[in-house]
Structures are given as structure tokens and as C-alpha cells.
Amino acid sequence: MGLAEIRELIKPVIKEVDLSYLSGKIVALDAFNALYQFLAAIRQPDGTPLKDSKGRITSHLSGLFYRNKNLIENGIKLIYVFDGRHPEFKKKEQELREEQRKKMEEKYEIAKEAGEKNLKKYAEFTSKLDYNMIDEAKELLKAMGVPYIQAPSEGEAEAAYLVKKNIADFVGSQDYDSLLFGGTRVVRNITISGKRKIRGVEVNISPEIIELKDVLNYLNLNQEKLIILALVVGTDYNPDGIKGIGIKKAYEIVKKYDDPEKIFNYINWDKYYDISWKELEKFFLDPPVVDINKEDIKFGEIDEEKIRKILIDNHDFSEERVNKSIEELKKSYKQGSQKNLLSFFQNG
């Protein structure tokens, strides 16, 4: 079900690295992807997210602040990319997600009534990102000196564009979608702790790098064929894929026919979807993006008063802890600029 299945197929070209591999690199992070992760994960065992004294959720701010600080300390430069308006044909997927979220909300309530202790596993799928959270995340990023870009459409597409244009080195996301948008390098699992819960059990996880050219070489496909492969198993724009066809079968089909028309005839695309496959293919090959100049992206312009205002004054974060992190962040920026200066003299 969906593009996540592709992992099985491309396992041999997934490179596990440690965080230091990314030192000095620029990572374009899918902001919604990250914020949802924080909302899902930063919860108490009973499922409650972190909240300030007014009852407003703060998990996403905590996650952003401490993870950014750490990644920056590791010499990684971050650009966050926020989703813009989703294409009309994403509606189905969005409705599906909302439906699943509501279903999990019910399950959560039922488990709560039944007196179950570990409610986190239900609660994490009830996360909802609202406009206020998005605005405050942007504000915090700005205050931290972490640049962000507002994409006109899909964030994954914009992030892929940044990597294609050599403004960033990697797309940072848990999803594989940016490969379809032509993102040349993707990093998944970009975290500090190296631990994540998978189906309830905690396992060690390190960042993994996927290069688009390795994927295409290994599968012996071109970009168009990769997109077609994705359309057969299901993307955000046709979430169900084609009934009865998984990634293995899809790969066989895509390899067997040279002519895309034949593939889509064979799988009876028109029987399942109103939208033409050509329109979706075009969206992946040439998505709406906003043009960015490398010089316009500034790293490390920190506003520590603003950070304190957002986290301590507005949201009751611990003054001591925030101040400590601000000092560490400033130190990282200073070291970073010294490094840059040094390499400037060495290279210049």
C-alpha cells in the first residue's frame, strides 16, 4: 500500500550513516513531516502532548527547538520547507488521513474508557497540525536563525528543487515522495537519539541516505518509469494504487513494457481513477515550485530575545533550560562561522 513499499525494493542502495556524515551539509527538511513527528511522539504515556499553562499544545515547539539545536551543533545546516496549497487531486488522500485520524481518536477514547494505561500508541495517530502551530513554528525557526521556505504547493517538491539546484545537499523527510519529484539525495531518520519505536518496540535507527541515481541505476528505470512504478503502487494522489498489485508485481510490469500507455492499459487505470495518469506524471516531473536564490538564504541570524519570548513567556518552557540551549546554539553558530572563515582563507 503506497510508496513506502518501495523500501523493500531499493534496500541495497540505502546507505546507513551516522550524523557526522551530514556535518557541513545543508538539509532541506519537510516541515510538516517533522512537525507531525513531534506531535505524534512527544507525549506522555497516557497520550497527552506537552501543553502550556493555557492548555495549548507545545510538543512541536519543543521538538523543533531541541532537535534543531542539536543538528546545528553537529554542523548541519537546516532549511525548513512548508507545504503550500495542495493540488486538487490530493483531496482524496487528505480525506483518507482525516478519516483514519478520527478512527484513531475513537479507539483512543475506547481504550481510555477501558482503563488502558498505555494510550500513547493510539494518541500519536490523533495528531492535528493547525495554522497557529504552523505560524508559531515559523516564528521560532526565524528566531533560531533557521531559514524556511514557503512552498507554493507540495513541500517535498520544493525541497527536491532545492537539492536539484544545489541550494541544499539533501531532502530530509521520512517519505520517499521527493525522489519522485526528482530530489537527487534524500536523508531519512535525521534524529539525535538514534532510537525510534517501530510497532511498539524500540530499535536503534541511524540516518539513511538514498540517492536517486542509485535507485534508478539499481532498478534500471528512468525517472518517468520510477514515477509510473509509484503510481501503480499508490502515491498521495492515488492512495489506493491498483488493487491486487504490490511493489514486486508493479516493478515487473513497469520493466516489461516500454510504452507507458501499455502499462496503464494493462492495469486498467481508467477503471480505478478519474484523473489521468498523464496529469499526475506531469505534476511529479514539473511541480509548482518557487524560485530561490542561494544568496537569499541566511543561516544563523539568531534573535535570542524572541526565542525567550516564544518559549518562556508565551509557553512556559523552563527558563534555565532554554537559556542553556540558547548559549549552546550561539556557540555552535560562532564555531560554524569561524570554520567558514578558515575555509575561506584556505580556499581563497
Add this chain to the structure above:
DNA sequence: CGGAGGTA
């Protein structure tokens, strides 16, 4: 998720 503080 990541930090802090504890234990072996």
C-alpha cells in the same frame, strides 16, 4: 523526541 539523572 530529546534531556536529565540514576544505576551497573
Add this chain to the structure above:
DNA sequence: TACCTCCGG
């Protein structure tokens, strides 16, 4: 140093 558990807001 590795690992565990609880807390943060």
C-alpha cells in the same frame, strides 16, 4: 559508557 526511566510543557 551503556542502559534505563521519568520528565518536559
